[in-house]
Amino acid sequence: MEKGAIGPQKLRELIRDVPDYPKKGIVFKDITTLIKRGDAFDEVINIFLEKCKDRKIDLVAAVESRGFIFGGALANRLKVGFIPIRKFGKLPAQTVEQKYDLEYGTDTLEIHKDAITPGQKVLVVDDLLATGGTIQATCKLIEKLGGEVAGILVMIELGFLNGRDKLKGYDLFTLIRYE
Amino acid sequence: MEKGAIGPQKLRELIRDVPDYPKKGIVFKDITTLIKRGDAFDEVINIFLEKCKDRKIDLVAAVESRGFIFGGALANRLKVGFIPIRKFGKLPAQTVEQKYDLEYGTDTLEIHKDAITPGQKVLVVDDLLATGGTIQATCKLIEKLGGEVAGILVMIELGFLNGRDKLKGYDLFTLIRYE
Numbered sequence: 001m002e003k004g005a006i007g008p009q010k011l012r013e014l015i016r017d018v019p020d021y022p023k024k025g026i027v028f029k030d031i032t033t034l035i036k037r038g039d040a041f042d043e044v045i046n047i048f049l050e051k052c053k054d055r056k057i058d059l060v061a062a063v064e065s066r067g068f069i070f071g072g073a074l075a076n077r078l079k080v081g082f083i084p085i086r087k088f089g090k091l092p093a094q095t096v097e098q099k100y101d102l103e104y105g106t107d108t109l110e111i112h113k114d115a116i117t118p119g120q121k122v123l124v125v126d127d128l129l130a131t132g133g134t135i136q137a138t139c140k141l142i143e144k145l146g147g148e149v150a151g152i153l154v155m156i157e158l159g160f161l162n163g164r165d166k167l168k169g170y171d172l173f174t175l176i177r178y179e
Numbered sequence: 180m181e182k183g184a185i186g187p188q189k190l191r192e193l194i195r196d197v198p199d200y201p202k203k204g205i206v207f208k209d210i211t212t213l214i215k216r217g218d219a220f221d222e223v224i225n226i227f228l229e230k231c232k233d234r235k236i237d238l239v240a241a242v243e244s245r246g247f248i249f250g251g252a253l254a255n256r257l258k259v260g261f262i263p264i265r266k267f268g269k270l271p272a273q274t275v276e277q278k279y280d281l282e283y284g285t286d287t288l289e290i291h292k293d294a295i296t297p298g299q300k301v302l303v304v305d306d307l308l309a310t311g312g313t314i315q316a317t318c319k320l321i322e323k324l325g326g327e328v329a330g331i332l333v334m335i336e337l338g339f340l341n342g343r344d345k346l347k348g349y350d351l352f353t354l355i356r357y358e
Binding site: 016018021022028030032033035036037038039040041042045059064065066068069070071072073075076077078079080081082083084086090091092093112114115 | 195197200201207209211212214215216217218219220221224238243244245247248249250251252254255256257258259260261262263265269270271272291293294
């Protein structure tokens with residue numbers, strides 16, 4: 001591993017463009033080519049950790065599935081607990097639900113009712129900010145349980161989808177932004 | 180966080196039994212009650228790290244979704260890359276596939292073709308060893324790409340399902356076993 005060889009530009013280069021996925025005309029930003037490099041994955045987590053400095057964080061929450069990779073790693077580096085937010089029907093115990101809009105129709109996210117103690121400060125981590133629907137729903141779920149969103153850290157922002165507009169009032173950081 | 184308060188017995192107590200999930204008669208072992216405690220989640224990762232000592236590991240691979248939480252954390256603590264193994268259709272680029280048997284029917288897992296360089300040593304991490312089908316398929320995918328399975332670390336083993344029998348020849352460690 002070359003020390004110090006990874007910076008924001010290198011991270012950007014390690015993301016792969018996959019044309020026509022998940023459907024024709026969409027260019028998918030594939031992070032698997034980045035996280036398969038230990039130094040690059042670590043650099044992302046280190047940048048996220050830096051953003052957590054001087055901030056009280058009790059828990060990290062992330063949405064399945066890719067969010068779990070970054071959320072699990074960051075929670076463990078912060079030595080705090082991890083809260084999975086999942087698609088409807090995937091969590092085994094009692095949940096609270098939140099609907100959110102898709103391009104066509106709606107989807108539902110869930111959190112376990114006992115995941116958060118009121119007053120806990122919860123950091124939201126995700127790989128992608130697109131339209132902002134899932135991250136907004138995640139914040140609502142945290143707040144429904146009396147938690148406080150301590151911040152939102154995201155690896156990639158698709159700026160042209162204006163997801164940021166849905167997250168006004170939150171402390172949002174995105175590592176790599178595509179205009 | 181109480182230092183040193185977490186041991187194998189305490190970890191076991193933190194796992195929640197959810198009756199009749201995902202279907203009637205099944206008692207689901209819910210790990211969300213364990214990983215929401217930072218000290219307990221860290222203890223699991225520390226035990227896994229201890230098992231990696233004196234072992235050459237180039238990559239960590241895990242299956243979606245819960246496997247990503249442990250796999251992401253462990254990869255980052257080891258400072259190696261992370262390889263996601265996903266259900267059919269979820270990986271954007273060129274993949275290799277592996278079918279495996281379910282109770283009724285079959286399912287398919289995929290790995291990106293360029294995830295592993297031949298000769299790389301890949302550690303497999305998962306939350307659950309049940310019938311062993313998904314972990315066996317994961318090992319086959321790694322080997323199809325010329326990788327070497329450096330070991331398998333699992334949080335919970337449902338011993339009565341005999342999944343271990345499918346993984347003979349691999350170096351398998353399970354943290355908590357239910358007979």
